[in-house]
Amino acid sequence: MTVMTLTGNYAVAYAVKLARVQVISAYPITPQTTIVEKLSEMVDTGELKAKMVRVESEHAALATVFGAASAGARAFTATASHGLLYMHEVVWWAAASRIPLVMAVVARAIGPPWNIHVDHQDIFDQRDTGWIISVAQENQEVLDLTLQAFRISEDPRVYLPMMVGLDGFILSHTMAPVDVPDQEEVDDWLPPRRQPYYIAPETGVVMGNIVPDDDYYMLRYSMQKAMEQAKKVIEEVDREYGKRFGRSYGGLVECTLCDDADYYIVITGSWAGEAKEAARKLREEGYRVGVARIRFIRPWPGEMVRELAARAKGLVVFDRAISFGSKGPLFLDVAATAYGLTSMRGVIGGLGGSDVTADDIAGVVRDFVGEVEEKGSVYEPLYWLFPAKYRGKFEAKEVVA
Amino acid sequence: MVVRIQDLPRRRYGMPGNAACPGCPEAMGLRYIKMALGDNVVLVIPAGCSSVIQGIWPKSGINFPILNIVFASAASAAAGMKAAFEMMGRDDVHVVVWAGDGGTADIGFQSMSGAAERNDDIIYIVADNEAYMNTGIQRSGLTPYGAWTTTTPLGKKEHKKNLPFIMIAHDVPYVATASVGYPHDFIEKLRKAAKIRGFRYIHLHAPDPVGWRFDPSLTPKVAQLAVKTGMWPLFEYDRGVFRLSPFSKPYKDPSKRTPIIEYLKLQGRFRHIIDKPEEIKKLEEYVDRLWYWIDALEKAFNPSEKARELLSRHA
Structure with missing residues (x-):
């Protein structure tokens, strides 16, 4: 080596x-x-x-x-x-x-x-x-x-x-x-x-x-x-x-800070690094957040996602892509696997390389946890994490079925 | 190197139950490949009639190992196979592309041109039936002027693209034209190509009774008339030397050529122009232009020993 x-x-x-x-x-x-x-x-x-x-x-x-x-x-x-x-x-x-x-x-x-x-x-x-x-x-x-x-x-x-x-x-x-x-x-x-x-x-x-x-x-x-x-x-x-x-990644899904988590960030790719940082920050604030990094989008790790969903209070799925007229493709798979088991938010961010920071991710998760704790159950399949300079100018939560 | 029919192998390479139409020139051409090259051959076939002629899985009506591949990249798949055989120490395997005029002159041109430019060690054969026959007789870049197709219902307005000349300009070691009407000439050219390394291109004229609207028994006759009228000259370009093939030599002299009308009148696809002298004239002029090119190529590529050495850099 x-x-x-x-x-x-x-x-x-x-x-x-x-x-x-x-x-x-x-x-x-x-x-x-x-x-x-x-x-x-x-x-x-x-x-x-x-x-x-x-x-x-x-x-x-x-x-x-x-x-x-x-x-x-x-x-x-x-x-x-x-x-x-x-x-x-x-x-x-x-x-x-x-x-x-x-x-x-x-x-x-x-x-x-x-x-x-x-x-x-x-x-x-x-x-x-x-x-x-x-x-x-x-x-x-x-x-x-x-x-x-x-x-x-x-x-x-x-x-x-x-x-x-x-x-x-x-x-x-x-x-x-x-x-x-x-x-x-x-x-x-x-x-x-x-x-x-x-x-x-x-x-x-x-x-x-x-x-x-x-x-x-x-x-x-x-x-x-x-x-x-x-x-x-x-x-x-x-x-x-x-x-x-000497290196194992957990197979289809790499789970970080998952042992006692109530909420999971579901994400794939390099921005999982930011997601992990966000989870650590949120834990310092008292939120029990874990990161499920999808290493394989095919074959779809349905069993593992379902298992997480069954014990979670909520999943926040981050997509760096969109199926126009529908939702983020990762979210679609998560929702098809875990619908009804837990609360969900599907976030679209980072398109075309637009920057997403750990703070951005933490903010979305914090907001989501607040909503779940308040309403009991949340299903928000399309949440726009706009680039910083456009944030607040457009409605982030889109009402779709 | 004279090919005699009685010396050719008698094995059946086109098996009963294959899905070729009666009088199919491709079924003829495919047989000749193995007659010429023997069994150390694999075929790469893009979308086209020959994808269908093989028949239905789990059987195959053609006695070849075949890689079927998407329309546009047959030459690339063949180049990859050849690279694999070379890496595995099997340099002697002939990787042969068998493609139609669409898969060669049009949708497949980019990948073929790339393989030719790289001088990949494959034999590329285009079975040219002058239209997209498998999808039901639509015009191609190799459909001749005036021919009816389902996308040129009043006759094609453009002439046939001269692909063999384009291939010579790629500076590949071997380019030849052939015809299903002259199997021994085709076989001889295949055998010659087999002895050369690099990109070898053989353009096989393949009159199609279904798409050209003639009786299925007439395939060889129509093919021969294409040669005799001068519409399809047989020649080869072999590492810097351009030669007219024996069957086409007499037709260098225009007076020896059979009148084009004899070729056209056998084919329903020209029915709407055979009574129009101005349309026939356009085809006659095309033939004259074609032979002007041939004459020029013959003169240009009849080099001195020294020039020949330079031109045969691929040998």
Whole structure:
């Protein structure tokens, strides 16, 4: 193990190298670019023995690594925002082909207007595609998740591709000390890829041709079953990784200050750091607040969220994305899991990288607790945490069903 | 390297029960690929008729390992597969893209151009039936002037895009045209391509009885007439040398060409223009322009030994 000072993007690149990825293909997009640059350098200098296919678009990038993985190679790509949207068709294709792959998604707002800063709209746009979708809080976790992604994706109980989400700039371009495991240790923990089906002259395997409708239905059913299995695999891999490398994150959900909490902040991504700080402040004021950081938005950790909801006085869900005409996508999942069990508020904040501080989060939670204590039960699915300069000029609580 | 029919493998590569229409040129072309290259081949097929011809899971009507892939990125998926085979020490596997004119000239052009520019080590074959046949005969960038399609009900107003010339300009090692009417020529070109490394492009003219409105028994005849009228010249560009293929050589002389009308009148898609001399003239002029280009390419790429060395940098 070596401690290196790495940006989130370089943490991705080092994990890809340690995983002995064989084929890489990517198209540059801010803020993912330095992943491609670092990997190109590693391949060109021979530090990483892999093929780097420098394609002309993201659609091609994912198709390239999908082709490589279909032939049985370990493959990786990375993108962000518009790049992810552009490859969306292939995102579906890769998952439903049940081909293990890993992709880093450096979360960034979607235009127009152009904005290169973080929100989670791009990641949530992929929510229903059949990919395992994880979101990291900090750079160490970026490296750990990227390594674990190969184990999870290639597990025979899963065989689904996996995204590792990391917040644009806040993680991707910010340096932090990262424990980088030794190659031998990783080799021992992550064996070479084995896949029972792959395309080669001798296998005669055909992938993706037409199926009867009823069989199509059953293939979709099998993807859902694989997602359920993936929950177990994710927990297992997290535990094993902890034993081997000394870091465990609690599996699908990382719960902080949860033991005696009455209220929970439900959140995903790097701003969980601010949420934790807010919870600590609130505890000093006497509020018993915990933070449930959703590490995996797919498979959805329904059991754990329901468990929390059953013992909570209330949940405050923070979304950095919105499903226009409805609510925040994280809130929708929480509400579908926990509706009726407890009070809820769905907060929309930090769109397009607009700043959200620990004090902002604490303020929303304080206000929510006050309302719950006063009214007994609160259901507020759409609460706007406006950027500071617009706060007070618009109504934060929107009345919707 | 002369290909003789009696020497070709007799194995069946298109299996009974495949979903090709009667007289389908793609079913013909697919067979020739394995006849030419043997079994060390995997196919990458984007959306198109060939996605359907394979038939219904869990069986396949085509005796190939196949990766079906989205419309726009067949060349990329093939490049990825080839990279994987190379990493696994299996450099000898031929990764072949089999795409239609839409998947090549239009929606798939970007990814194909990218693979060509990178000189990815794949064989790219376009089965050109001159329209989007699988969705029901809509115009493509490779539909010829005047042809009826369901999106050009009064005839297409633009000429066919000259894709092989565009591919030569990509400076790839091998570009050839072929036709289902001349299987031995196609097979010979496939075998030649197989011996070259890098991006190899073969443009297979594939007259389609359903979309072109002719009798399914006439596929080879219509294909041959395209060559004999000069509408579809057979040639190859091999690492700096441009050659007309033997079957097209006579038609360099316009007087030897069969009149275009003989080609057009067999096809219902030209029914509305065969009585309009001014429309026929537009196609005749197209053929003259095409041959002007061919003449120019023949002169340009008939290089001295020294120039040839320079031009064959991909070899």
